[in-house]
Amino acid sequence: MNPDICRERENATFNTETLTNMLDGSAEKTRRRREIESLVINDPDFQHDDPNFMSRSERYDAAVKKSSQMIMKLRDYGISDPEEIYFYKRTARRTFHEAFGLHYTMFLPTLYSQCTPEQQKKWLPLAENFKALGTYAQTELGHGTHIRKLETTATYDPSTQEFVLNCPTVSSIKWWPGGLGKTSNHAIVLAQLYTLGKCHGLHAFIVPIRCMKTHQPLPGVTVGDIGPKFGFEEVDNGYLKLENVRIPRENMLMKYAQVEPDGSYLKPPSDKLTYGTMVFIRAMIVGESARALSKSCTIAIRYSAVRHQSELRPGEPEPQILDYQAQQYKLFPLLAAAYAFTFVGQYMSDTYHRITGHINQGDFSQLPELHALAAGLKAFTTWTANAGIEVCRMACGGHGYLCCSGLPDIYVTFTPTCTYEGENTVMMLQTARFLVKCYRQAREGQQLSGTVSYLNEQQRLQPQPVSSRPTVVNINDLASLVEAYKLRAAKLVEVAAKSLQGELQRSISQEDAWNNSSIELVRASDAHCHYVVVELFAAKLSEISDTAVHSVLNTLALLYALHGITLNSGDFLQLSQITQRIKALLVEIRPNAVALVDSFDYNDEMLNSVLGRYDGNVYESMFEWAKRSPLNRTEVRSFIIFNIIQKK
Ligand SMILES: CCCCCCCC/C=C\CCCCCCCCCCCC(=O)SCCNC(=O)CCNC(=O)[C@H](O)C(C)(C)COP(=O)(O)OP(=O)(O)OC[C@H]1O[C@@H](n2cnc3c(N)ncnc32)[C@H](O)[C@@H]1OP(=O)(O)O
Numbered sequence: 109m110n111p112d113i114c115r116e117r118e119n120a121t122f123n124t125e126t127l128t129n130m131l132d133g134s135a136e137k138t139r140r141r142r143e144i145e146s147l148v149i150n151d152p153d154f155q156h157d158d159p160n161f162m163s164r165s166e167r168y169d170a171a172v173k174k175s176s177q178m179i180m181k182l183r184d185y186g187i188s189d190p191e192e193i194y195f196y197k198r199t200a201r202r203t204f205h206e207a208f209g210l211h212y213t214m215f216l217p218t219l220y221s222q223c224t225p226e227q228q229k230k231w232l233p234l235a236e237n238f239k240a241l242g243t244y245a246q247t248e249l250g251h252g253t254h255i256r257k258l259e260t261t262a263t264y265d266p267s268t269q270e271f272v273l274n275c276p277t278v279s280s281i282k283w284w285p286g287g288l289g290k291t292s293n294h295a296i297v298l299a300q301l302y303t304l305g306k307c308h309g310l311h312a313f314i315v316p317i318r319c320m321k322t323h324q325p326l327p328g329v330t331v332g333d334i335g336p337k338f339g340f341e342e343v344d345n346g347y348l349k350l351e352n353v354r355i356p357r358e359n360m361l362m363k364y365a366q367v368e369p370d371g372s373y374l375k376p377p378s379d380k381l382t383y384g385t386m387v388f389i390r391a392m393i394v395g396e397s398a399r400a401l402s403k404s405c406t407i408a409i410r411y412s413a414v415r416h417q418s419e420l421r422p423g424e425p426e427p428q429i430l431d432y433q434a435q436q437y438k439l440f441p442l443l444a445a446a447y448a449f450t451f452v453g454q455y456m457s458d459t460y461h462r463i464t465g466h467i468n469q470g471d472f473s474q475l476p477e478l479h480a481l482a483a484g485l486k487a488f489t490t491w492t493a494n495a496g497i498e499v500c501r502m503a504c505g506g507h508g509y510l511c512c513s514g515l516p517d518i519y520v521t522f523t524p525t526c527t528y529e530g531e532n533t534v535m536m537l538q539t540a541r542f543l544v545k546c547y548r549q550a551r552e553g554q555q556l557s558g559t560v561s562y563l564n565e566q567q568r569l570q571p572q573p574v575s576s577r578p579t580v581v582n583i584n585d586l587a588s589l590v591e592a593y594k595l596r597a598a599k600l601v602e603v604a605a606k607s608l609q610g611e612l613q614r615s616i617s618q619e620d621a622w623n624n625s626s627i628e629l630v631r632a633s634d635a636h637c638h639y640v641v642v643e644l645f646a647a648k649l650s651e652i653s654d655t656a657v658h659s660v661l662n663t664l665a666l667l668y669a670l671h672g673i674t675l676n677s678g679d680f681l682q683l684s685q686i687t688q689r690i691k692a693l694l695v696e697i698r699p700n701a702v703a704l705v706d707s708f709d710y711n712d713e714m715l716n717s718v719l720g721r722y723d724g725n726v727y728e729s730m731f732e733w734a735k736r737s738p739l740n741r742t743e744v745r746s747f748i749i750f751n752i753i754q755k756k
């Protein structure tokens with residue numbers, strides 16, 4: 109064990125186990141999570157080669173093998189609780205995606221949420237037993253964001269009681285679905301429903317694409333892999349062209365909308381229910397932001413504790429790079445964000461399940477807030493985490509650029525979360541749409557509840573303009589900082605609403621007014637989400653009874669809030685003390701930095717980073733890893749070089 113890292117742990121002011129238990133929910137939950145993780149870590153079947161030394165095809169094959177092994181083993185262990193399955197799989201996957209990822213994350217959840225009981229009876233046994241291996245095929249070459257304009261059609265033929273599916277143009281070819289290229293034999297296809305000559309908009313259909321016995325594409329189906337990407341090398345994101353593919357009427361997901369045998373159409377209670385799976389994954393991605401950022405911080409902070417470089421004072425030994433204020437300023441606000449997003453992720457998951465429960469009882473009233481919250485927080489947290497991973501990588505200097513640091517893999521695997529499941533700017537604009545609506549309702553005297561209840565104060569504080577209210581108050585008091593964030597959000601929502609109003613007064617159309625105000629609208633959403641994160645971090649603190657843990661998390665929460673103010677200082681009243689206070693917080697966090705990342709409790713196998721190793725023995729492991737590079741298998745690799753040298 110590296111002596112520096114041992115000393116860091118000895119000097120921590122709190123018990124890491126207590127904090128880990130809090131993050132997991134209880135000591136028992138920690139015990140069970142670790143038990144599940146050790147099933148993977150101690151399993152010789154999961155000691156595969158490093159994917160970085162494999163070709164793309166080898167990576168895909170290894171991912172398929174791993175996915176099928178996971179299925180068998182989960183069955184053998186009798187693990188069936190979704191959360192426990194998730195623990196098992198994320199340990200086995202490590203930083204990467206799994207070959208059957210879309211089957212779990214989108215195909216199955218869509219069947220659970222959008223099938224009638226009869227459909228569930230047919231499809232769930234097939235899907236849960238992996239006879240029907242599925243994906244979610246929505247995006248087309250020509251349209252990803254604007255799904256109302258998707259071109260794939262499903263036309264009902266009452267004479268045979270079938271839907272006929274077609275991708276009529278090049279731009280309507282389905283493009284991107286994970287697991288579509290080579291793995292899946294079924295797809296949930298989003299298509300424009302036509303019945304009795306009328307288009308009823310997007311609906312979801314279960315479409316068999318490959319023979320369940322031979323795995324060959326079915327007639328009318330052209331399907332394949334879209335080629336190498338920035339990351340996701342083990343995933344066969346695919347294309348799909350459907351030409352007169354017939355499926356039975358029962359293959360339309362009919363929990364909400366229905367097509368009767370004679371072709372008559374029954375409307376759903378809300379046409380946005382078709383989008384439900386996207387809301388689910390957006391909500392879950394918030395927690396994934398926390399995981400990617402906490403892993404990156406673990407690597408960068410542990411490495412910064414063992415790396416010595418330069419001189420602080422002439423003649424003295426090189427200090428740990430974690431002692432440089434500039435290094436702390438890069439990493440500790442990200443560490444604080446990783447904790448904040450962990451709590452926000454838990455909140456988002458709880459909120460999703462609570463509101464979905466109401467939706468299942470026929471109460472759709474909270475769907476708009478759920479959509480706005482999931483869209484906004486998905487965008488807010490993925491943007492921050494995405495940028496933060498790159499900061500962590502650069503904070504490791506040159507070694508951060510090596511794949512064995514783990515950071516490049518975390519980055520390329522995480523970065524598409526800013527795009528998929530709703531491009532982030534577009535998601536922020538959806539949240540803004542909700543905020544502006546709420547703002548107008550509040551101005552009309554309606555009482556708002558939930559995360560937007562602060563907009564009620566617009567009325568109370570009239571006629572004083574929001575922008576002239578006092579902002580930052582006591583910089584050492586979290587409640588006071590929450591208030592400052594609330595006022596900033598209220599101010600920026602008002603600015604956006606007024607911009608819209610101003611544009612409309614110039615008698616341009618609603619749509620152009622929206623487009624001309626989109627910078628203000630995105631800023632309003634960003635401020636709203638930032639407020640929600642600070643508020644939830646503060647609320648979490650009130651649940652913590654352990655004094656030492658409370659104290660260190662309070663320091664992190666203050667740093668998160670104050671650092672956010674400095675990044676957006678134009679929106680707050682500038683306070684000269686804030687930078688001084690941030691510097692003091694960095695000093696406070698410094699002795700606990702390693703213990704705070706230890707509390708995330710990533711074991712070495714999951715972290716997969718030579719720089720972030722628990723024992724801190726980074727240089728020995730880097731050398732061992734380099735020796736395994738395929739280029740080192742022979743001393744003379746290229747005979748071209750050999751020939752050149754010989755000619756000289
Ligand atoms: C049991 C199984 C266990 C499984 C366990 C799984 C555990 C998972 C754990 C972790 C997983 C995390 C990581 C998983 C990684 C998985 C890989 C995923 C790969 C990616 C897959 C994809 O990308 S799929 C494709 C995604 N595509 C999109 O997201 C498209 C984005 N576009 C849209 O959503 C929409 O088109 C739009 C929102 C941009 C606009 O829609 P539209 O034009 O129809 O609407 P309007 O702007 O006109 O608005 C009308 C009105 O509707 C409201 N609204 C819009 N969307 C929704 C919605 N989704 N819900 C509710 N309401 C909505 C909108 O606000 C408007 O309301 P008004 O009242 O009129 O204002």
Ligand SMILES: Cc1cc2nc3c(=O)[nH]c(=O)nc-3n(C[C@H](O)[C@H](O)[C@H](O)COP(=O)(O)OP(=O)(O)OC[C@H]3O[C@@H](n4cnc5c(N)ncnc54)[C@H](O)[C@@H]3O)c2cc1C
Binds near residue numbers: 210
């Ligand atoms: C790794 C990966 C996996 C994926 N997996 C799947 C999958 O399994 N199934 C599936 O169906 N799809 C999948 N996708 C597709 C993904 O969902 C889309 O790429 C995503 O929804 C964004 O759509 P787009 O690519 O059309 O971007 P575009 O909408 O073309 O965005 C391009 C730019 O235009 C801007 N823009 C677009 N519309 C607006 C607007 N209204 N206002 C302001 N700006 C706007 C955006 O902000 C962005 O800057 C995946 C994508 C990736 C990268």
